Amino acid sequence: MAYAVERKVAELAVIRACRLTNAVATSHKLGTLTKSDQSPVTVADLGAQAMINHAVRQCFPRDAIVAEEDAKALRSDADLAQRVWTLIQTCYSEETNAEESSTIGRLSSVSEMLDALDSGDSKGGPVGRIWALDPIDGTKGFIRGGQYAVCLALIDNAQVKVGVIGCPNLPVDPANPDGDKGILLSAVAGNGVYSVPFKPETGQVSADRVSVSMRDIASTAEASFCESVEAGHSSHDDNAKIAQILGITKPSVRMDSQAKYASIARGDGDIYLRLPVSDTYQEKIWDHAAGNVIVKEAGGDVTDIFGKQLDFGIGRTLQNNKGVIAARKSIMPEVLAAVAKVRL
Ligand SMILES: Nc1ncnc2c1ncn2[C@@H]1O[C@H](COP(=O)(O)OS(=O)(=O)O)[C@@H](OP(=O)(O)O)[C@H]1O
Ligand SMILES: [Mg+2]
Ligand SMILES: [Mg+2]
Numbered sequence: 104m105a106y107a108v109e110r111k112v113a114e115l116a117v118i119r120a121c122r123l124t125n126a127v128a129t130s131h132k133l134g135t136l137t138k139s140d141q142s143p144v145t146v147a148d149l150g151a152q153a154m155i156n157h158a159v160r161q162c163f164p165r166d167a168i169v170a171e172e173d174a175k176a177l178r179s180d181a182d183l184a185q186r187v188w189t190l191i192q193t194c195y196s197e198e199t200n201a202e203e204s205s206t207i208g209r210l211s212s213v214s215e216m217l218d219a220l221d222s223g224d225s226k227g228g229p230v231g232r233i234w235a236l237d238p239i240d241g242t243k244g245f246i247r248g249g250q251y252a253v254c255l256a257l258i259d260n261a262q263v264k265v266g267v268i269g270c271p272n273l274p275v276d277p278a279n280p281d282g283d284k285g286i287l288l289s290a291v292a293g294n295g296v297y298s299v300p301f302k303p304e305t306g307q308v309s310a311d312r313v314s315v316s317m318r319d320i321a322s323t324a325e326a327s328f329c330e331s332v333e334a335g336h337s338s339h340d341d342n343a344k345i346a347q348i349l350g351i352t353k354p355s356v357r358m359d360s361q362a363k364y365a366s367i368a369r370g371d372g373d374i375y376l377r378l379p380v381s382d383t384y385q386e387k388i389w390d391h392a393a394g395n396v397i398v399k400e401a402g403g404d405v406t407d408i409f410g411k412q413l414d415f416g417i418g419r420t421l422q423n424n425k426g427v428i429a430a431r432k433s434i435m436p437e438v439l440a441a442v443a444k445v446r447l
C-alpha cells in the first residue's frame with residue numbers, strides 16, 4: 104500500500120505525543136503561556152511538537168513541515184526549556200513499544216529539541232510533500248480537561264494522503280462516556296480509515312482495530328451536529344437556524360478540536376459545521392488536514408460554505424476557503440443548500 108511507512112511513522116509519533124500530553128494533563132502542571140494572538144499554549148504543545156517534528160525529519164529528511172508552534176518562548180527561558188526537555192525524557196523512558204524508538208528515534212539534546220520545534224516553519228504550497236502538525240488541537244479543551252487531539256497529516260502535491268488523529272480523552276465506546284478513553288484514527292487516501300483504542304498513560308495500542316464509516320441516515324432529520332465549544336470559532340446561532348431547516352431536533356454535541364472530525368467519521372454524530380464568525384480569520388491547514396482525509400475515507404465529504412474543496416496547497420492557511428462543512432456524501436447537497444439559505 105502506498106504511504107504505509109508514512110502512516111506507521113505518523114501513528115508511532117502521535118501515540119508517543121499523546122503519552123506526553125496525557126502525563127502533563129494528569130500532573131495539572133500545564134505551564135500555560137499566552138501567544139501574541141492571545142491564544143494559549145502549554146508545555147505539552149511544545150514537547151509534543153518537538154518530538155513529532157524530530158520523528159518526521161529523521162524518517163523523511165527531505166519533506167517539509169508546517170506546524171503550529173515554534174521555540175521562541177523556550178529560547179528566551181532556559182528553565183522552561185529544561186522543563187519541556189524533562190517531560191520529553193520522561194516520555195521516552197516510559198516507552199512500552201520498542202518499535203517506537205527504533206523507528207522514529209529520540210531527541211538527544213536541548214539544542215536539538217529547540218531546532219526540532221523550529222523546523223515546522225515551512226510556508227507550505229502546491230508542490231512536494233508537506234507534513235501538517237497540530238501538536239495539541241483544542242488547547243483550550245486540553246486546559247479545561249475536555250477533548251483535544253494530536254493531529255498529523257501528510258499533504259502530497261496539495262492533496263492530503265495520510266491523516267492520523269490521537270484523541271486521548273475520547274471514549275472508546277461512545278455509548279459509555281464514563282468508560283475507557285483513548286482513540287486513534289488513521290487514514291490513507293484510497294485505503295480507508297480505521298480506529299483503534301489506546302491507553303493514553305502507556306501508549307499501548309489495543310488489538311481491536313476496526314475500519315470505520317459514517318452513520319448511514321435516511322434523512323437529515325435523523326442527524327446530529329458536532330460543533331465547536333467556542334462560539335468565537337464557529338457560529339452557534341447560524342448552526343441552530345440550519346438545524347431547523349434540516350429538521351434536526353437532536354441537541355448539538357459540542358467539543359473542542361479535530362475530535363469533531365473523528366466523532367463524525369466513526370458515527371457518533373453526522374454533520375460538522377464550522378461557520379466563520381469573523382471576515383478576516385483564515386483557517387490553518389494543521390486544524391483540518393488530518394480530519395479531512397479521515398472523514399473522506401469514512402464516506403464523507405468536506406467542503407467550505409460554498410461547497411468548494413479545501414485547498415491545502417496555498418500555504419499555511421486555507422485562504423481560498425471560507426468555513427468548513429463535513430457530512431456523509433449523500434446528505435451533503437441538502438446541508439450545503441441549508442447553509443446557503445442562512446449564510447449566502
Ligand atoms: N477566530 C477563530 N475562528 C476559527 N478558529 C479559530 C479562531 N481562533 C483560533 N482558532 C483555531 O481553532 C482551533 C480550535 O478549534 P476548535 O474547533 O477546537 O475550537 S473550539 O475550541 O472547540 O471552539 C485552534 O486550534 P489550537 O490552537 O490548536 O487549539 C485555533 O487554531
Ligand atoms: Mg488547532
Ligand atoms: Mg494547537
Ligand SMILES: [Mg+2]
Pocket residue numbers: 142143171242
Ligand atoms: Mg493554538
